Amino acid sequence: MTTEDLVAHIHRKQSFLCIGLDTDLEKIPQHLLEEEDPIFEFNKGIIDATHHLCVAYKPNIAFYEAHGVKGWKALEKTIHYLNKNHPEIFTIADAKRGDIGNTSTRYAKAFFENLQFDSITVAPYMGKDSIEPFLAFKDKHTILLALTSNQGAYDFQTQKTGEEELYMKVLRTSKTYKNAENLMYVVGATKASFLTGIRRVVPNSFLLVPGVGAQGGSLQEVCKYGMNKDVGLLVNSSRGIIYASHTTDYAIAAAEKAGLIQQQMQEVLLKSK
Numbered sequence: 001m002t003t004e005d006l007v008a009h010i011h012r013k014q015s016f017l018c019i020g021l022d023t024d025l026e027k028i029p030q031h032l033l034e035e036e037d038p039i040f041e042f043n044k045g046i047i048d049a050t051h052h053l054c055v056a057y058k059p060n061i062a063f064y065e066a067h068g069v070k071g072w073k074a075l076e077k078t079i080h081y082l083n084k085n086h087p088e089i090f091t092i093a094d095a096k097r098g099d100i101g102n103t104s105t106r107y108a109k110a111f112f113e114n115l116q117f118d119s120i121t122v123a124p125y126m127g128k129d130s131i132e133p134f135l136a137f138k139d140k141h142t143i144l145l146a147l148t149s150n151q152g153a154y155d156f157q158t159q160k161t162g163e164e165e166l167y168m169k170v171l172r173t174s175k176t177y178k179n180a181e182n183l184m185y186v187v188g189a190t191k192a193s194f195l196t197g198i199r200r201v202v203p204n205s206f207l208l209v210p211g212v213g214a215q216g217g218s219l220q221e222v223c224k225y226g227m228n229k230d231v232g233l234l235v236n237s238s239r240g241i242i243y244a245s246h247t248t249d250y251a252i253a254a255a256e257k258a259g260l261i262q263q264q265m266q267e268v269l270l271k272s273k
């Protein structure tokens with residue numbers, strides 16, 4: 001998917017919501033455990049109820065890998081279901097990969113070619129030759145971890161390396177990579193006050209912003225400091241939406257939560273006109 005397609009989709013739906021499919025067998029409604037593939041059934045219920053309210057879905061790969069072959073099959077079914085029924089929706093494999101170039105190429109093939117995701121999250125720690133193999137795929141997007149939402153972000157990411165903080169160095173250096181136009185960045189909603197500085201370095205890039213909802217980040221603050229002329233934001237909520245109810249009405253409850261966020265996003269978009 002091109003960035004232009006994503007921007008048009010955001011304006012059409014008046015939403016820049018990404019719903020996280022962090023599907024946990026211990027949290028999904030009990031009745032689904034009787035299904036042959038409870039993870040897929042849960043995801044299908046969430047997608048059917050919420051697809052008109054969001055522009056992206058982000059399965060976190062850990063929740064699938066934890067179940068071995070069964071989990072991987074559920075992931076495969078989920079991405080096929082999305083691509084077949086909602087091809088306009090931007091899909092993010094939250095896999096946080098990255099390795100020496102030869103290996104990164106295999107990760108890229110696994111998620112971009114085999115599974116047909118539109119994007120993947122990648123850790124920047126191993127540098128240029130670990131990231132460029134992902135960037136080589138046309139109309140696929142590599143979402144680099146810049147400033148993450150967790151407390152541990154302060155251990156390394158905000159520490160100075162020479163003149164600037166490590167996350168700033170990640171932003172600035174990655175802009176010099178081949179096919180850098182295919183880059184997006186993860187910035188946690190819990191770090192909204194950093195967004196002004198981040199926008200000085202990457203004014204035009206899309207930011208994937210996790211951390212509203214369960215982690216307490218503020219949508220309003222993220223929009224205030226992070227929005228650009230193309231909106232430039234995909235704001236993710238996982239648990240806050242998909243576990244709004246733990247019983248048979250889980251999909252309706254998820255749609256209600258997603259609808260509230262979409263309304264707030266619409267208000268922001270109208271005001272920014």
Ligand SMILES: O=c1ccn([C@@H]2O[C@H](COP(=O)(O)O)[C@@H](O)[C@H]2O)c(=O)[nH]1
Pocket residue numbers: 020022060094147148149150186187188210211212213214215236237238239240
């Ligand atoms: O900095 C980061 C990077 C990734 N995540 C992931 O996003 C979701 C957030 O889930 P919530 O339930 O909305 O808190 C989850 O998959 C994380 O692994 C992040 O939170 N922060």
